[in-house]
Amino acid sequence: MEPLRVALLGCGVVGGEVARLLTSQAGELAARVGAPLELVGVAVRRAGRERGELGFDAGLLTTDADELVTRADVVVEVIGGIEPARSLVLRAMEHGAGVVTANKALLAADGPTLFEAAAKHGVDLYYEASVAGAIPLLRPLRESLAGDRVTRVLGIVNGTTNYVLDKMDSTGAGFAEAVEQAQALGYAEADPTADVEGFDAAAKAAILASLAFHTRVSAADVHREGITEVSAADVRAAQQQGCVIKLLAICERVTAAAGEAVSVRVHPAMLPLSHPLAQVREAYNAVYVEAEAAGQLMFYGPGAGGRPTASAVLGDVVAVARHRVGGGRGPGESAYAELPVLPMSEVVTRYHVRLHVADRPGVLAQVAGVFAQHGVSIETVQQRQDEAGRAVLVVVTHAATDAALSTTVEDLAELDIVDSVAGVLRVEGGDDR
Amino acid sequence: MEPLRVALLGCGVVGGEVARLLTSQAGELAARVGAPLELVGVAVRRAGRERGELGFDAGLLTTDADELVTRADVVVEVIGGIEPARSLVLRAMEHGAGVVTANKALLAADGPTLFEAAAKHGVDLYYEASVAGAIPLLRPLRESLAGDRVTRVLGIVNGTTNYVLDKMDSTGAGFAEAVEQAQALGYAEADPTADVEGFDAAAKAAILASLAFHTRVSAADVHREGITEVSAADVRAAQQQGCVIKLLAICERVTAAAGEAVSVRVHPAMLPLSHPLAQVREAYNAVYVEAEAAGQLMFYGPGAGGRPTASAVLGDVVAVARHRVGGGRGPGESAYAELPVLPMSEVVTRYHVRLHVADRPGVLAQVAGVFAQHGVSIETVQQRQDEAGRAVLVVVTHAATDAALSTTVEDLAELDIVDSVAGVLRVEGGDDR
Numbered sequence: 001m002e003p004l005r006v007a008l009l010g011c012g013v014v015g016g017e018v019a020r021l022l023t024s025q026a027g028e029l030a031a032r033v034g035a036p037l038e039l040v041g042v043a044v045r046r047a048g049r050e051r052g053e054l055g056f057d058a059g060l061l062t063t064d065a066d067e068l069v070t071r072a073d074v075v076v077e078v079i080g081g082i083e084p085a086r087s088l089v090l091r092a093m094e095h096g097a098g099v100v101t102a103n104k105a106l107l108a109a110d111g112p113t114l115f116e117a118a119a120k121h122g123v124d125l126y127y128e129a130s131v132a133g134a135i136p137l138l139r140p141l142r143e144s145l146a147g148d149r150v151t152r153v154l155g156i157v158n159g160t161t162n163y164v165l166d167k168m169d170s171t172g173a174g175f176a177e178a179v180e181q182a183q184a185l186g187y188a189e190a191d192p193t194a195d196v197e198g199f200d201a202a203a204k205a206a207i208l209a210s211l212a213f214h215t216r217v218s219a220a221d222v223h224r225e226g227i228t229e230v231s232a233a234d235v236r237a238a239q240q241q242g243c244v245i246k247l248l249a250i251c252e253r254v255t256a257a258a259g260e261a262v263s264v265r266v267h268p269a270m271l272p273l274s275h276p277l278a279q280v281r282e283a284y285n286a287v288y289v290e291a292e293a294a295g296q297l298m299f300y301g302p303g304a305g306g307r308p309t310a311s312a313v314l315g316d317v318v319a320v321a322r323h324r325v326g327g328g329r330g331p332g333e334s335a336y337a338e339l340p341v342l343p344m345s346e347v348v349t350r351y352h353v354r355l356h357v358a359d360r361p362g363v364l365a366q367v368a369g370v371f372a373q374h375g376v377s378i379e380t381v382q383q384r385q386d387e388a389g390r391a392v393l394v395v396v397t398h399a400a401t402d403a404a405l406s407t408t409v410e411d412l413a414e415l416d417i418v419d420s421v422a423g424v425l426r427v428e429g430g431d432d433r
Numbered sequence: 434m435e436p437l438r439v440a441l442l443g444c445g446v447v448g449g450e451v452a453r454l455l456t457s458q459a460g461e462l463a464a465r466v467g468a469p470l471e472l473v474g475v476a477v478r479r480a481g482r483e484r485g486e487l488g489f490d491a492g493l494l495t496t497d498a499d500e501l502v503t504r505a506d507v508v509v510e511v512i513g514g515i516e517p518a519r520s521l522v523l524r525a526m527e528h529g530a531g532v533v534t535a536n537k538a539l540l541a542a543d544g545p546t547l548f549e550a551a552a553k554h555g556v557d558l559y560y561e562a563s564v565a566g567a568i569p570l571l572r573p574l575r576e577s578l579a580g581d582r583v584t585r586v587l588g589i590v591n592g593t594t595n596y597v598l599d600k601m602d603s604t605g606a607g608f609a610e611a612v613e614q615a616q617a618l619g620y621a622e623a624d625p626t627a628d629v630e631g632f633d634a635a636a637k638a639a640i641l642a643s644l645a646f647h648t649r650v651s652a653a654d655v656h657r658e659g660i661t662e663v664s665a666a667d668v669r670a671a672q673q674q675g676c677v678i679k680l681l682a683i684c685e686r687v688t689a690a691a692g693e694a695v696s697v698r699v700h701p702a703m704l705p706l707s708h709p710l711a712q713v714r715e716a717y718n719a720v721y722v723e724a725e726a727a728g729q730l731m732f733y734g735p736g737a738g739g740r741p742t743a744s745a746v747l748g749d750v751v752a753v754a755r756h757r758v759g760g761g762r763g764p765g766e767s768a769y770a771e772l773p774v775l776p777m778s779e780v781v782t783r784y785h786v787r788l789h790v791a792d793r794p795g796v797l798a799q800v801a802g803v804f805a806q807h808g809v810s811i812e813t814v815q816q817r818q819d820e821a822g823r824a825v826l827v828v829v830t831h832a833a834t835d836a837a838l839s840t841t842v843e844d845l846a847e848l849d850i851v852d853s854v855a856g857v858l859r860v861e862g863g864d865d866r
Binding site for chain 2: 017021025028029031032128134135136139140143144145146147148149214276279291292293294295296297298299300301302305307308310311312313314315316317318319322323326327328329331334336337
């Protein structure tokens with residue numbers, strides 16, 4: 001059997017590992033595919049850069065990615081970012097190559113362009129590594145659950161923020177201190193913005209929601225809040241509630257006034273310790289999927305790192321290569337449902353609100369009155385003193401629209417008896433959701 | 434687009450649900466496949482039987498399964514057992530139909546015959562529902578991890594036994610009492626043999642090992658021990674050790690004297706509470722997979738039941754149907770590695786041994802001497818009194834071959850100072866494994 005030509009775009013942590021595994025497992029991969037996989041080139045930005053042990057013939061390095069993608073059966077894109085990745089992937093498909101990419105930013109920003117190109121040229125487009133690293137998640141969503149109706153995806157899909165929040169929870173550290181620790185250990189980048197502001201998770205949420213609900217959802221459709229405002233006091237408050245704070249990517253199929261819709265959002269939320277996602281520690285990822293027939297599923301594993309991500313990439317390479325050998329193609333884009341994306345204001349959530357209040361009778365009545373005015377039902381109220389001796393009122397609501405909840409909080413801040421709103425967090429994973 | 438003809442063999446709990454979902458989700462399934470799925474017949478043993486609400490046209494019922502399989506594009510087999518399921522599946526493939534089956538017993542007994550027939554006739558054979566119900570597990574193993582080397586699969590794959598062991602753990606009930614509870618709640622059958630003796634889990638272990646290690650493994654290759662000998666005292670002993678007892682399906686890639694081999698076994702084992710599988714309660718299933726590049730993954734969900742199993746079946750139906758529309762086939766059997774299956778005696782495990790001993794000095798020295806004679810290293814020893822005031826010695830070993838461990842236990846039973854061997858359990862999921 002003729003070897004299948006594999007071109008690699010990018011040779012960073014993931015790319016280097018992909019090249020190494022392609023070479024070291026050549027015999028096994030050939031047996032699984034039915035033909036050998038031959039690495040025909042590795043496109044890099046600068047040819048002269050010091051790279052250490054390569055694990056493949058240095059003669060394969062090239063700075064001419066445009067040329068490389070025209071002479072491959074499978075193109076693996078692990079450059080990241082929008083350009084030149086998009087142009088190269090489109091060019092590869094024009095030339096008849098199947099594409100495997102780990103590029104969540106590109107997929108979430110401009111997925112339909114890629115899917116349409118794949119359909120037009122009759123080639124595969126696989127991207128398992130773009131969400132949750134090695135955890136098989138996209139294939140289960142687009143294939144295993146293809147006969148079911150997914151109702152909800154709740155995921156911890158960013159390892160950096162999970163590491164930071166886990167440290168805050170276990171050590172009592174503040175946000176800045178926990179980020180420094182994460183940076184020192186290589187869990188956070190020097191500029192952690194993409195992670196801590198939720199951009200990375202929002203891109204992944206868009207990809208998950210698109211697959212789960214057969215609807216085009218882009219990163220721009222995702223309501224996004226990061227974890228930079230989460231304080232040590234918030235973490236303590238969560239603990240007092242029997243909860244932990246996680247940055248969640250939430251994709252829900254909801255029934256709105258105008259019919260079915262989807263809600264896609266990324267924000268920190270309190271989760272009860274009894275929820276399976278609450279136990280996900282350090283930089284691990286986990287995704288909880290609810291489907292009408294399947295029930296509740298959970299997928300857990302390492303969400304990042306060179307080797308786990310390379311494992312996901314290679315699984316996709318084998319899939320594309322098998323199609324080259326045996327014919328056929330993987331499933332294309334499925335966006336027939338075209339469900340509208342609900343604005344955040346209409347999404348139904350629950351709030352946990354901490355107020356510093358005046359220490360006198362009648363406070364609770366006034367506060368409860370504001371909730372009632374907005375039609376927000378209160379689940380629990382606790383009155384206590386904080387470490388500084390200030391009177392604190394902690395209110396957990398039942399489910400209400402985010403608009404009603406946020407207006408309630410605005411009005412509470414206006415009350416004379418409210419000194420300050422000390423914290424507001426959404427609550428997820430409760431029994432009434 | 435011409436409708437694709439789906440024939441259903443069997444109309445029990447799973448079959449009925451498959452038929453219902455095929456009908457109720459017809460529009461969505463057509464959009465996902467690219468062609469409508471038409472249920473063309475449902476084969477049952479007795480036509481006249483009372484079936485309640487069918488969810489499909491009763492005129493589709495037929496007792497002539499032989500005829501039905503000749504006029505379908507996709508045949509769904511949910512009869513179970515070896516015959517007539519095997520003959521019908523083979524006949525369906527001869528007539529060019531793709532097959533979706535949930536039949537673990539058939540696959541584990543005679544998988545290669547089915548795979549060879551699928552290859553010969555160029556048709557699909559999918560069987561996600563045969564292991565762990567709705568949990569996407571076989572597709573991840575045969576596709577997502579196709580570029581990786583799986584080293585270990587550790588699974589709770591039988592809901593009945595997990596329910597029984599969980600009740601014993603949480604209530605202190607004995608085995609017989611817990612089985613009665615499980616039967617009363619529908620978690621165990623009137624004759625629970627297939628579950629409690631580990632036959633069901635052994636069939637699943639064979640399927641998992643075949644996929645994980647690209648090697649033919651049949652149910653006959655699986656070392657199997659059930660949970661009928663697990664006592665309330667064993668459960669208490671596990672608790673005292675910070676462990677819980679689970680019936681595990683264990684598939685490992687091992688390096689034996691003669692080279693690489695696989696170990697495939699089903700037996701009850703103590704698991705530390707810190708292990709992710711220890712938290713799997715009631716009738717849930719979960720499977721832990723270790724791969725060289727991916728690291729540690731876990732899949733969790735409902736392992737049985739009509740709707741979850743139907744979800745898995747329909748995912749496979751969509752896959753087969755997509756191939757009918759778009760061309761190509763799913764991955765066939767991958768058994769190139771042909772690794773030998775290690776006999777249980779050579780498998781390396783750890784033992785937890787409880788002995789009733791004479792209450793006098795020198796006992797520990799004699800007991801330790803027997804372990805030493807067989808080259809078995811001891812990790813911990815505890816001496817204590819049980820509720821009846823008898824002296825009990827609890828020994829947990831380091832890893833050794835099962836032969837050395839079981840001979841050690843035989844010799845211990847011969848010692849004068851050992852009144853009885855009160856319990857022997859293997860220990861899994863520790864740090865040194």
